Amino acid sequence: MSRKTLRVRGVTRTFPGSGRAGPTLALQPTDLTVQPGEFVAILGPSGCGKSTLLRIVAGLDRPTAGTLTLDEAPIAAPGPDRGMVFQSYTLFPWLTVAENIAYGLRERGLPPAEQRAIVDRFLARTGLTGFAEHWPRQLSGGMQQRTALARALANDPEILLLDEPFGALDHQTRELMQELLLEIWEADRKTVLFVTHDIDEAIFLANRVIVMSARPGRIKAEVEVPLSYPREWTVKTTPEFGALKARLMAEIREEVRKAIG
Amino acid sequence: MEPLKPVSAGARIVLGAGFFALFIAGWGLATYGGFVPPLFLASPGQTLVAGWSLLTEFNFLGDIAVTVFRVVGGFAIAAAIGVPLGLMMGAFKPIEAFFEPFISFARYLPASAFIPLLILWAGVGEAQKLSVIIIGSVFQVVIMVAVIAGATRMDLVEAAYTLGSRRAGILRRVIIPSAAPDVMETMRLVLGWAWTYVIVAELIGATSGIGHMIMDSQRLLDTGQMIFGIVVIGLIGLITDFLFKALNRWLFPWATL
Ligand SMILES: Nc1ncnc2c1ncn2[C@@H]1O[C@H](COP(=O)(O)OP(=O)(O)OP(=O)(O)O)[C@@H](O)[C@H]1O
Numbered sequence: 001m002s003r004k005t006l007r008v009r010g011v012t013r014t015f016p017g018s019g020r021a022g023p024t025l026a027l028q029p030t031d032l033t034v035q036p037g038e039f040v041a042i043l044g045p046s047g048c049g050k051s052t053l054l055r056i057v058a059g060l061d062r063p064t065a066g067t068l069t070l071d072e073a074p075i076a077a078p079g080p081d082r083g084m085v086f087q088s089y090t091l092f093p094w095l096t097v098a099e100n101i102a103y104g105l106r107e108r109g110l111p112p113a114e115q116r117a118i119v120d121r122f123l124a125r126t127g128l129t130g131f132a133e134h135w136p137r138q139l140s141g142g143m144q145q146r147t148a149l150a151r152a153l154a155n156d157p158e159i160l161l162l163d164e165p166f167g168a169l170d171h172q173t174r175e176l177m178q179e180l181l182l183e184i185w186e187a188d189r190k191t192v193l194f195v196t197h198d199i200d201e202a203i204f205l206a207n208r209v210i211v212m213s214a215r216p217g218r219i220k221a222e223v224e225v226p227l228s229y230p231r232e233w234t235v236k237t238t239p240e241f242g243a244l245k246a247r248l249m250a251e252i253r254e255e256v257r258k259a260i261g
Numbered sequence: 262m263e264p265l266k267p268v269s270a271g272a273r274i275v276l277g278a279g280f281f282a283l284f285i286a287g288w289g290l291a292t293y294g295g296f297v298p299p300l301f302l303a304s305p306g307q308t309l310v311a312g313w314s315l316l317t318e319f320n321f322l323g324d325i326a327v328t329v330f331r332v333v334g335g336f337a338i339a340a341a342i343g344v345p346l347g348l349m350m351g352a353f354k355p356i357e358a359f360f361e362p363f364i365s366f367a368r369y370l371p372a373s374a375f376i377p378l379l380i381l382w383a384g385v386g387e388a389q390k391l392s393v394i395i396i397g398s399v400f401q402v403v404i405m406v407a408v409i410a411g412a413t414r415m416d417l418v419e420a421a422y423t424l425g426s427r428r429a430g431i432l433r434r435v436i437i438p439s440a441a442p443d444v445m446e447t448m449r450l451v452l453g454w455a456w457t458y459v460i461v462a463e464l465i466g467a468t469s470g471i472g473h474m475i476m477d478s479q480r481l482l483d484t485g486q487m488i489f490g491i492v493v494i495g496l497i498g499l500i501t502d503f504l505f506k507a508l509n510r511w512l513f514p515w516a517t518l
């Protein structure tokens with residue numbers, strides 16, 4: 001259960017140019033407040049600054065202007081209170097699945113027995129119990145992302161930052177991963193910021209969807225998802241789901257057209 | 262044959278041994294066939310006879326031990342200095358900016374050109390032999406290790422930060438383990454170069470070692486002994502290379518998946 005409120009105020013990011021390429025305005029002044037335990041999906045066309053925003057919240061990138069706070073503490077650097085799962089596979093290839101999950105726990109200096117207990121719990125929750133001693137390179141993409149999720153969750157972060165974590169997976173695996181994530185969120189009620197370009201995924205998981213405009217990105221619309229939890233996959237076939245989807249599609253199509261045109 | 266298609270372990274051994282056989286057959290043909298006079302090149306048989314007498318009458322095993330000691334000693338010292346410095350340079354750019362220009366200059370200084378100077382400073386004892394190897398290897402080690410450490414995947418470093426690592430943790434638990442297999446592969450290469458340096462060092466002002474024996478044999482025009490000495494160096498190289506590869510496979514099973 002998360003307790004802290006994330007406040008993003010006027011956050012802007014301009015990337016300096018290099019050589020003949022001029023500077024890029026990636027993110028226009030953005031305001032966003034995320035309440036404890038909320039599941040917020042960020043939807044937007046490619047290149048609109050979704051990753052940039054998430055990386056700034058993680059502390060991996062610094063805003064050009066604006067402030068970020070978690071409760072009253074300013075965010076200035078990355079830390080274990082903001083766990084992240086990246087779009088690319090970022091398991092440590094020299095550590096086994098169990099050692100990857102234990103990474104943050106070891107870094108915190110937890111006693112080995114305690115580490116072991118937490119690792120076992122998250123192996124079970126992500127369905128990886130039989131793969132504890134495997135190397136990441138021996139896993140499928142879906143299993144690698146489940147491990148990455150377990151690794152972030154084992155650290156018990158205040159906020160979970162997910163940057164298109166299922167983007168590289170096939171459709172069926174992706175749907176199973178969504179259900180797994182939803183199950184975990186319904187049980188833990190951790191604050192989640194979830195970047196995606198998949199409208200179904202956003203509606204199925206989130207209680208609020210934020211639509212970003214084409215580059216330079218800004219928040220264009222916010223849509224509440226009034227579907228009750230726990231959600232089953234069957235919710236995707238309900239008329240309420242369909243209506244939300246139609247509305248978000250209209251918002252996003254316009255931006256995608258701008259992005260490529 | 263298809264591009265990049267792997268070959269089976271059995272075929273690999275047969276092919277590898279095949280070229281050795283072909284090479285020795287060519288050597289035999291050149292010498293036994295009378296195409297090259299024995300003064301310039303001993304035959305395989307003469308080489309084996311010369312080698313036997315070296316081992317039984319001239320304590321060649323002692324020479325081998327001395328040379329191996331020098332190579333391993335010089336290499337170990339070079340690695341003990343070069344690997345940590347290279348890791349620090351790869352990880353921390355100000356450290357790299359401080360050392361890199363000098364080391365890029367120093368690594369082009371030929372180690373063999375230092376031999377007269379080193380004899381002046383350190384005499385003809387072990388310190389001088391080790392110094393030649395260290396000068397020849399340490400700068401290469403530093404540069405190569407720095408490049409390897411500097412190429413650590415940034416996304417893994419970032420993942421570690423979000424899991425709570427700080428500076429020391431990034432170095433110890435990301436940069437070093439990620440660089441380790443390539444660093445060991447570099448060590449294998451550098452050990453090979455150390456062998457060439459030690460022989461050069463032993464050709465001048467040495468009283469023992471494989472290089473010294475080869476020099477002595479030249480005075481006696483015994484090409485059999487010279488070739489036997491060279492072949493022994495090759496064999497030792499082959500064995501250490503094999504052991505190094507086996508060690509790397511054992512240490513880093515994840516790297517070869
Ligand atoms: N390090 C960087 N240097 C320069 N420009 C950058 C850098 N990172 C991102 N950008 C630019 O900022 C803009 C936003 O990038 P960002 O990665 O946040 O997009 P995104 O919304 O995550 O896109 P996608 O859905 O394709 O992942 C892009 O136009 C990109 O070219």
Ligand SMILES: [Mg+2]
Pocket residue numbers: 050051052163
């Ligand atoms: Mg992105």
